[in-house]
Amino acid sequence: xxxxxxxxxxxxxxxxxxxxxxxHAWEQIATAGASALSLNAIAKRMGMSGPALYRYFAGRDxxxxxxxxxxxxxxxxxxxxxxxxxxxxxETARAMRRWALADPHRYLLIYGTPVPGYHAxxxxxxxxxxxxxxxxxVWSAQPPAEHATTALEADLARHRHWAGEHPAPxxxxxxxxxxxTRLHGLLSLELAGHFVGMEFDPELLFEAEVADLxx
Amino acid sequence: xxxxxxxxxxxxxxxxxxxxxxxHAWEQIATAGASALSLNAIAKRMGMSGPALYRYFAGRDxxxxxxxxxxxxxxxxxxxxxxxxxxxxxETARAMRRWALADPHRYLLIYGTPVPGYHAxxxxxxxxxxxxxxxxxVWSAQPPAEHATTALEADLARHRHWAGEHPAPxxxxxxxxxxxTRLHGLLSLELAGHFVGMEFDPELLFEAEVADLxx
DNA sequence: TCAGGTTCGTGATAGCCTCTAACTGGAATG
DNA sequence: CATTCCAGTTAGAGGCTATCACGAACCTGA
Numbered sequence: 001x002x003x004x005x006x007x008x009x010x011x012x013x014x015x016x017x018x019x020x021x022x023x024h025a026w027e028q029i030a031t032a033g034a035s036a037l038s039l040n041a042i043a044k045r046m047g048m049s050g051p052a053l054y055r056y057f058a059g060r061d062x063x064x065x066x067x068x069x070x071x072x073x074x075x076x077x078x079x080x081x082x083x084x085x086x087x088x089x090x091e092t093a094r095a096m097r098r099w100a101l102a103d104p105h106r107y108l109l110i111y112g113t114p115v116p117g118y119h120a121x122x123x124x125x126x127x128x129x130x131x132x133x134x135x136x137x138v139w140s141a142q143p144p145a146e147h148a149t150t151a152l153e154a155d156l157a158r159h160r161h162w163a164g165e166h167p168a169p170x171x172x173x174x175x176x177x178x179x180x181t182r183l184h185g186l187l188s189l190e191l192a193g194h195f196v197g198m199e200f201d202p203e204l205l206f207e208a209e210v211a212d213l214x215x
Numbered sequence: 216x217x218x219x220x221x222x223x224x225x226x227x228x229x230x231x232x233x234x235x236x237x238x239h240a241w242e243q244i245a246t247a248g249a250s251a252l253s254l255n256a257i258a259k260r261m262g263m264s265g266p267a268l269y270r271y272f273a274g275r276d277x278x279x280x281x282x283x284x285x286x287x288x289x290x291x292x293x294x295x296x297x298x299x300x301x302x303x304x305x306e307t308a309r310a311m312r313r314w315a316l317a318d319p320h321r322y323l324l325i326y327g328t329p330v331p332g333y334h335a336x337x338x339x340x341x342x343x344x345x346x347x348x349x350x351x352x353v354w355s356a357q358p359p360a361e362h363a364t365t366a367l368e369a370d371l372a373r374h375r376h377w378a379g380e381h382p383a384p385x386x387x388x389x390x391x392x393x394x395x396t397r398l399h400g401l402l403s404l405e406l407a408g409h410f411v412g413m414e415f416d417p418e419l420l421f422e423a424e425v426a427d428l429x430x
Numbered sequence: 431t432c433a434g435g436t437t438c439g440t441g442a443t444a445g446c447c448t449c450t451a452a453c454t455g456g457a458a459t460g
Numbered sequence: 461c462a463t464t465c466c467a468g469t470t471a472g473a474g475g476c477t478a479t480c481a482c483g484a485a486c487c488t489g490a
Contacts, residue, residue, distance in 0.1 A: 010437075010487075033330045035250035040476060051478075052439050060477070105331075113327030114407050115248045116320075125412060152419040159414040177420060178427075185400025192329050197340060199374040204367040205392060212393075225458075225466080232467095255447060266449075267468050275448070 018056050020046065025067060029105045034064065034112075064109075065121065071106045072127040075099055079134045090210045092138045093183055097206060104191040111184060112192075129164060135176040136168045142214070144171050175213075182209055233271050235261065240282060244320045249279065249327075279324075280336065286321045287342040290314055294349045305425045307353045308398055312421060319406040326399060327407075344379065350391040351383045357429070359386050390428075397424055 024042045039053045039060055057063040075096075082095035100107040120128075153170035156177075163173060186209060189195060190202045239257045254268045254275055272278040290311075297310035315322040335343075368385035371392075378388055401424060404410060405417045 008487085014437095031331060033328070035330070038476065039478090048438095049440060050476095051441090051480090054478070055438060108328045111404070111407070111409070113248070113323045115250070116246060128409075150423060152415075152423045155416050155419050159416075162413040162415075174420075174423070177415075178424065181400035181404055181420070181424070182397050183400070184404055185396035185398070188403060189326075189396055189399055192326070194326070194343075198377040200367075200377075200392075201370050201374075204370050205389075205396070208365060208367045208389070209393065209396070223458090228467095253447065254449090263467095264469065265447095266451095266470090269449070270467060 014056070021053060021056055021063070022067060022070070025063060026103075026105070029067070029109065030103075034105070034109055037064065039063070065124075068109055068120065069124050069127070071110050072124055072131075074106070075110065076127050076130045076134070079131055083134050083138050087138070089138055089142050089179070089214055092135075093179070093206075093210045093213070096183060097187060100187045100191060107187065107191055111188060129162065132162060132176065132180070133164060133166055135179060136163060136166045136172060139172045139175045139179065140166075140168050143169075144175050147171070150174075179213060182213065229271070236268060236271055236278070237282060237285070240278060241318075241320070244282070244324065245318075249320070249324055252279065254278065280339075283324055283335065284339050284342070286325050287339055287346075289321070290325065291342050291345045291349070294346055298349050298353050302353070304353055304357050304394070304429055307350075308394070308421075308425045308428070311398060312402060315402045315406060322402065322406055326403060344377065347377060347391065347395070348379060348381055350394060351378060351381045351387060354387045354390045354394065355381075355383050358384075359390050362386070365389075394428055397428065 021042055024045055025037055028037050028041065037060065039057075040050050043050050043053050057066070078095055078099040079092065082092045087095060149170070153174055156170040156173045160170075160173060168176070186202070186206055190206075195202050236257055239260055240252055243252050243256065252275065254272075255265050258265050258268050272281070293310055293314040294307065297307045302310060364385070368389055371385040371388045375385070375388060383391070401417070401421055405421075410417050
């Protein structure tokens with residue numbers, strides 16, 4: 001939600017309105033889902049008439065893209081803050097869960113069902129890369145035990161493009177990947193409400209998975 | 216997609232049109248996503264004019280609910296067939312992955328971002344329960360090694376409502392749950408395209424997770 | 431101070447969408 | 461043959477995205 005600082009009052013007004021629009025957008029997403037997000041409805045709730053919002057966003061897609069960008073940025077910051085605060089693997093996982101539970105729709109906007117044909121702009125995929133880089137940092141501080149190289153690790157040694165310049169060995173790449181996929185499995189099912197009828201405590205399942213991940 | 220057998224030609228015609236509508240709906244979901252599904256567009260592609268479809272479905276929601284029901288039914292059948300064909304845990308996991316990859320949008324319609332406020336009718340949650348029951352069957356044939364009871368297993372022993380009459384012990388409930396969450400994490404990230412820029416082989420990651428699950 | 435361009439917000443409009451309502455014409459039924 | 465039923469039609473209300481032309485407010489520079 002952070003908007004760059006600006007000078008002229010006009011630009012300050014502009015960014016102020018933009019963030020106000022985004023706030024209303026998040027509220028609407030929380031109550032009716034991203035697919036029901038309506039520029040028209042936001043405008044009316046802000047006391048303006050429909051097309052006014054097109055001065056601030058080129059269209060519905062640009063608004064949603066901006067929300068996705070903010071969400072990624074917020075998550076990348078949360079993970080980074082955890083790591084730099086000295087969090088180990090388990091505590092980083094908990095930080096991610098807290099971030100997800102704090103606003104389920106924000107998480108689902110990032111990792112939920114994508115619109116076919118939508119391609120995130122490069123700066124967003126870069127933030128996604130930041131998150132993976134931080135996970136590699138976290139796991140590098142707690143590297144897995146020595147073991148024979150697996151087929152997957154051989155593949156990861158070849159395709160380590162996504163790790164950027166990070167010097168993590170394939171075993172750490174593997175660890176970061178399953179950290180991501182297992183957490184995502186737990187969080188997305190929990191946030192989407194697939195556990196509700198089951199009545200067990202999702203946090204215990206989460207903690208059990210975190211413990212397993214460290215072993 | 217299975218429609219009950221009927222007698223009169225009128226009813227046969229009716230169910231025939233219903234399945235034709237659903238086929239067009241799946242095509243539209245595959246190309247533009249579920250949120251862009253349009254009764255109007257389907258009607259036009261079938262050579263009829265808009266409101267005609269309301270003879271067959273009470274509205275857009277009912278059509279989507281029907282698609283969700285068919286998707287769950289298909290998945291439950293796929294898992295059941297695998298189990299009854301003698302599949303072990305690993306082979307059942309592969310059957311689920313094959314089912315998901317065969318039609319990514321069908322999987323995402325079930326397990327993707329839910330619409331806030333949407334509640335699936337009881338018969339659909341029953342099918343979801345069928346799937347869990349089959350997973351319990353699969354794991355009961357390959358029970359995990361003995362170990363001290365964990366906090367999660369104690370919780371599962373108390374809240375085993377979702378397992379119905381199934382006699383599986385808490386350790387098996389735990390196993391079935393993480394089978395589900397880990398597979399879902401892998402599949403939903405793969406199907407949503409979050410691995411595309413990474414270039415590693417998702418199947419190797421999947422197999423590594425399956426192997427880990429059996430250990 | 432005041433003339434200029436710039437930017438904001440408006441109403442009108444086109445073209446989608448869902449869904450309701452009244453109507454027509456053909457098929458099934460007695 | 462007459463009646464009932466039902467598929468499909470058009471018309472229309474009300475929502476949406478998005479574009480356009482216009483008036484009004486604002487900022488800037490002479």
